[in-house]
Amino acid sequence: MDTSAAARASVCRLPRSVVTSVHTPVSPVGRHLVLMALCFPSASMCPKGCICQRDPHLHSLNVTCSQSRLKEIPPTLPVDAVLLRLDHNQIGAVPDQAFRGLRVVRELNLSYNAVETLGEGAFIGLEESLQVLDLSHNHITRVHRDVFARLKARVIVDDNPWHCDCALQQAISGMAHNHEAAARVLCRSSDLLDQDGRPFLAVEIDLCNLAKRTTDYAMLVTMFGWFAMVISYVVYYVRQNQEDARRHLEYLKSLPSKPKKPDEADDISTVV
Template sequence: MTLLDLWLSRSIPMCLLLQSLVLMALCFPSASMCPKGCMCQRDPHLHGLNVTCSQSRLKEIPPSLPVDTILLRLDHNQIGAVPDQAFHGLRLLRELNLSYNAVETLGEGAFSGIEGTLQVLDLSHNRITSVHKDAFARLKARIIVDDNPWHCDCALQQAIGGMAHNHEAAARVLCRSSELRDQEGRPFLAVDADLCNLAKRTTDYAMLVTMFGWFAMVISYVVYYVRQNQEDARRHLEYLKSLPSKPKKPDEADDISTVV
């Protein structure tokens, strides 16, 4: 056997082994790609990963999610906030489940970077009371927002106004509290008033009351100042009147006697 035959007999199995390892790396995510407490499974039809982090006692969104994630389940955890651009690198994400967590508010950039691909967003059973007016503005996904203690105000009215394609979701928003007392416990879409103008009128009224208060204080001070000066002037006049008259000089008295 020549040296060439010997080298080929050993290199071909090595090449096949290396090729197998590469294929395995492409077909199955490595442990380092999958966040701790999550399970990652490749979807053969959508050519991406299904990442399941349900019931993992997570208190925040994992920072190192695989970039080819197409389905992300974060439900039944203790996540309290969705930071801006938390999913920015997930350009293939189609479904995001954040239900049964402790999220209280949503900022303007909470879903930045996934507006074009996201198809389903589940935010039900959280503690959301308020959202930025543009939190859902660029999303085309079906949004599920049931069972949240919403505070119905101007920002929420603007946010829901940007959900024209999610009328069903908007109809499920119930006002736990509201700028209008008679709207508490009612569907938000039943609110007929423009809460943004209501807030503006409330601000204008507060400014008017403040200005009136300052004006009343100034008038009161002026009246007090005038009365105080009048009282001082009266006392000074009474003091002058109480002074004894000036006695005549002896020379003046002698002159008067001589004349007489």
Template sequence: MRWPAAFLLLRLAITCIILHGFDVSVSEFQPAVGCPESCFCSEMVNGGLVVSCSNMHLITVPRGFPNTTQHLYLDNNLLVTVPSDSFIGLTMLCGLDLSHNRLTHLEPGAFRGLADSLISLDLSSNQLETLDPEGLGDIRAHTNLSHNPWQCDCRLQLAMPQLLLDPSSLAEVVCNSSEPEELRAQGLPFILVATDVDFCGAYRKTTDVVMLITMFVWFTMVISYLVCYVKHNQEEASRHLEYLKSLPKIQGR
């Protein structure tokens, strides 16, 4: 059976399109020049790079990301911290995914240099208990902070006003525990609980008691010193007086 020429041409055109699309999809996942080891880089239409380091069992943040990186995926690894200046020089980075790691803290300056470019930061599903203003720095990105074991205490309450994050991000800080425990803030968003509860109240009371004790001890030491000083002077005066009384006898002899 003979196929019409038009049909054969149409079939050939469709086959070429499919093969061309396959070639493009394969080329997008080829490592770009300068791509860090254990990562895959693909170029975007605007010339920026998408760098994927997901599921690579990384225990440290890789170095040497291309300056044109716009989206960086470091999710599903074994990271426990983000060192200082980990992303320095990435002035085009607008999306950073650090979710599903084992992050317990962020070193001061961890996101230094990203304040002007970063739009989205994902820190969900880690082991963060508090927010460190020095670690987050001056970034204003929308940040996913969900699914972390947040400890709602005075330290977190003092840190909140110092953060420049998108305000909606802070709504995802849900208390896993509270200090003191009797506040019973577990399972509640911190920003709601903090409007009615002063987490630093107990701390201030403890500080006041310590200050009073310190002042009492200091006052007692001063009084003791003055008493000893006066007593010592009285003894010296008595000895001097006895010496003066003995002077005429010595002159007479």
């Protein structure tokens, strides 16, 4: 094997068995192509419009898809990506298991998009490796309570038009190790009055308990409404029967009386 191939193999840190397998009969161009395929196995999976660069010092693959006019998460991403930048695009949703198979991603940047919806399992598979998740400057208003539950990463969620409700309160409670990020969540709207524009952590009322009370009150009102409707129907039914009975009695009274026969009068006097 020539010195250039050996040098490339040393840079890629390929095992000696792999290096020696590239034997002399293969042309220099062929050897280079084989070594490039071994060194950069993810190059063929680089999404359209993205740049995939391997850092020779950190032995990591950086995938940059910034400002690529993406409207959705690319369906195929290099499985060995460590840094994944999807910022400054037009992505509107992060579906369930959008990053399935990416087991070594340490930083995921989704800032400055149009994200409105996060699937409950949007970040499944990233629980152990992910260190930074940037969702700032999007259009997120609501999230499922468990969307961040298992993440150990630092989650950045500020500059979103949050609606402060029970689900958000539960999601924030799952980010106890992200107090700084949680402190920057501002309520654009809320289930409570006079909370717009306030930091979410400044809301001292248990929104989940409030939601439960609201549900109980609504159920009570519904039950009262049904009860009132049943009572009204019973009263109407009774009055209608009384009215029918009165009309029937008046009808009977209006019938002509049957005249008595003379023999009937004599029979009555005899009995007496």
